[in-house]
Amino acid sequence: MDIKEIKIIERKVKYPRLELKTGLPVLIMPRNANLDPVIIVNRHKKWLRRKMEFIENIKNKYKNHKIYKRSDDNLNDIIKKFVDEFIDIVKVEPEKIHFRYMKTKWGSCSKKRRICFNLALKHLPTPLIRYIVFHEMTHLIIPNHSKSFWLYIKTKFQEPQKYEEMLYGYWFLINSSKNSKNSLKAF
Numbered sequence: 001m002d003i004k005e006i007k008i009i010e011r012k013v014k015y016p017r018l019e020l021k022t023g024l025p026v027l028i029m030p031r032n033a034n035l036d037p038v039i040i041v042n043r044h045k046k047w048l049r050r051k052m053e054f055i056e057n058i059k060n061k062y063k064n065h066k067i068y069k070r071s072d073d074n075l076n077d078i079i080k081k082f083v084d085e086f087i088d089i090v091k092v093e094p095e096k097i098h099f100r101y102m103k104t105k106w107g108s109c110s111k112k113r114r115i116c117f118n119l120a121l122k123h124l125p126t127p128l129i130r131y132i133v134f135h136e137m138t139h140l141i142i143p144n145h146s147k148s149f150w151l152y153i154k155t156k157f158q159e160p161q162k163y164e165e166m167l168y169g170y171w172f173l174i175n176s177s178k179n180s181k182n183s184l185k186a187f
Contacts, residue, residue: 003038006018006026011030115136123174
């Protein structure tokens with residue numbers, strides 16, 4: 001991959017990093033750092049190529065999947081139902097649940113037990129919404145993505161890697177739809 005194909009952004013970060021959250025490579029560089037982006041990209045060329053191939057394969061695999069069109073209220077009802085279901089399992093209740101559009105993730109859970117869900121969830125099949133709700137509710141008891149976190153996820157979803165792959169597929173499907181002529185009004 002040529003450095004010209006990579007967007008370079010300077011931020012207040014300590015170390016440089018490559019991101020592929022949108023499917024296109026972005027190199028985040030520390031401000032005022034005396035680092036050569038070409039050297040950084042060349043050092044990670046093999047990894048970057050593998051990731052780009054993975055993303056292209058996922059895009060092709062999911063390009064014809066259905067994008068759901070639910071209202072925000074309908075999404076709220078679905079998530080509330082799943083939260084109520086999973087409270088009995090994780091034995092902890094979220095302090096607060098809110099919704100907003102997020103650029104890079106489906107949901108988040110804070111140390112204060114506040115869960116935020118991406119409004120783009122309304123475009124996903126119900127089983128994926130259910131998985132994400134359980135994922136975020138699990139963070140109420142295990143705050144990281146450690147081995148114990150994934151073992152706990154497996155108590156309810158035996159093959160989380162399949163759900164994670166589907167989430168990648170839908171992520172790129174939804175984001176490519178919002179950038180096309182038939183863009184989703186939700187974004």
